[in-house]
Amino acid sequence: MRIAVAGGTGAAGRHVVEQVRARGHTPVVLARSAGIDLTRPTPELDRALTDVDAVIDAANVTTMSARASEEFFGAVTSTLLAAGERTGIRHHVALSIVGCDRVDYGYYAGKRLQEKLVRESTLPWTILRATQFHEFTGQALAMTPGPVAMVPTMRSQPVSTAEVAAHIVDLAVGTPLTSVVEYAGPRPEYQPDLARRLLRARGSKRLVLPLRLPGAGGRGMANGGLLPGPDAAHGDETFDQWLARVGASTR
Template identity: 55%
Template sequence: MAVAGGTGVLGRQVVDACRRRDLTPVVIARSAGIDLVSGVGLDDALAGVDAVIDVSNVVALRAKPAIAFFEAATGNLLAAGERAGVRHHVAVSIVGCDRVDMGYYYGKRRQEELVGGGSVPWTIVRATQFHDFAGQLLERSPGPVKLVPKMLSQPVSARQLADHLVDVALGEPAGLAADVGGPEQHQIPDLARRLLAHRGERTKVIAAPLPGAAGKQIAAGGLLTAEGAVILPETYDAWLAAH
C-alpha cells in the first residue's frame, strides 16, 4: 500500500497503521527519492502496489499555488497508478472544502475533480482538522502574542483517521465517502489556549476573525461534518492527556 505524503502528520500515522496490520507501506515522499510534482520515481514506487492512500499536502494559503500543486501531484499519481494497475486510489480531502471559499480549499476541490474524473477506481474521504491543528497554528504565529484564526471545527484524531483510511483502502472503491470527524465542536483559539495551559505556558492567544465570505461560511458551520458522518471517538482532552 503506497502512502503519498507518508512523512507528514497524517502520513506517518497511515504508515504505522499499515504496519500494525502486517501490510507493506511504500512511502512516497521527496525524502524517499520520489517527487509527486515532477513524477520522478513514481513508476518504480507503485510497482506491485494494490492501493494508494494520498495524504500529500502543501503549505499554501493562496489558491494559485495550491491548485498548481494538486494538479501536478494528483495528475502524476493517477497516471502512474493507471500504468501500475493500482486497484484503489484513496484521496484524503477536507470537510467543507466544497463550501468554504479559502485559497487552499480551491486546491482540494481541484484534487477531487481530478480523482473523480480519473480512470483509477477511487474513494474520496473528507476529514475535519486534526487535534494537532491548533498547535500548528501556534507555531506559525511569531511573537509573544499568538494570533489564531477564529474557526469552528470538529477536530479528529489523526491516528484513528489513519486506521479508518486503511480500512477504506482495503475495501472497494466507493466514490465520495461519508465525512469523518471527531465527537466535539470547538473554536480553534480555545483549543490553542488549552494546549498552552497543558504545556504550562502562559502565552496570550487572540482569536482573529476570518474576513470575507470564508469567515461567514466557517461561522455558519462550514467545517462541520454532514449528516451520516463517521465520528471517531477520541476527544481533544484525551489527545492532550496522551501528549
C-alpha cells in the same frame, strides 16, 4: 496487500504508514526523501507502484495561497493518477478536508482540484474528507508568535490523526466506494478555546485574541462550514484526551 502512501513521511502520512503495517500489509512510501518526486512523472514512481494494490494520497503542502495549493495538488494528483493507470492500481484513496467544498479559503482550492481530478479519473476511487487534526491548534498558534496569539474564530470538530489514518487504511483495503465520505472527531469545538487549553497545558501565559478572517472564507469558518455532515463517521479521542496524552510535547 501492498499499499503505497504518497507523502508517507509527512504529518498524516507517517501515521498512515504505521496503520498499514499494523494491519499486516506492506507500505510503499512515496516521498521525495524516498527518491520519488510526486510532482512529475518519473520511472522511479512507476517502479514503486509495480505490484501495488492501492494508493493512499496523503501528500500535503503548507500554504495559504490558492495558486500554490492548486499547483501542488494538481501536479501530485495528476501524476499519481496517471501512474496508477499505467501500473494497474485497483483503488486510489485521497485524503481531503471536511468543508473544503463550502469554505472559500485559499488552501482549500487545491483540495477541490484534487477531488475533481480523482472523480474524473478512470481509476476506482474513494475520497475521505477529515476534519482538522488535533495538532492544528498548535500550528495555528505558531503562525502568530509573541505575547498575543491571534486565532481564527473557527468552529471545527478536531480528530485524532491516528484514527483518521486507521480509517483511511480500512477504506483502502475495501471495495472502492466511488464517493466522498467524511470522518470527524467526537464533538464540535471553538478554535480559540482549544488554543487557550493548549497554552495552559504548556504553562504559557500568552493571551488568545479571536480573529474573524475576512471574506466568505472567514464567514464560513466561523459559521460551521468546517463541521461534518450527519452521515460522517466519528473517532473517539477528544481534544482534551489528546492533550492529556501528549502534554507539553505539542510545541
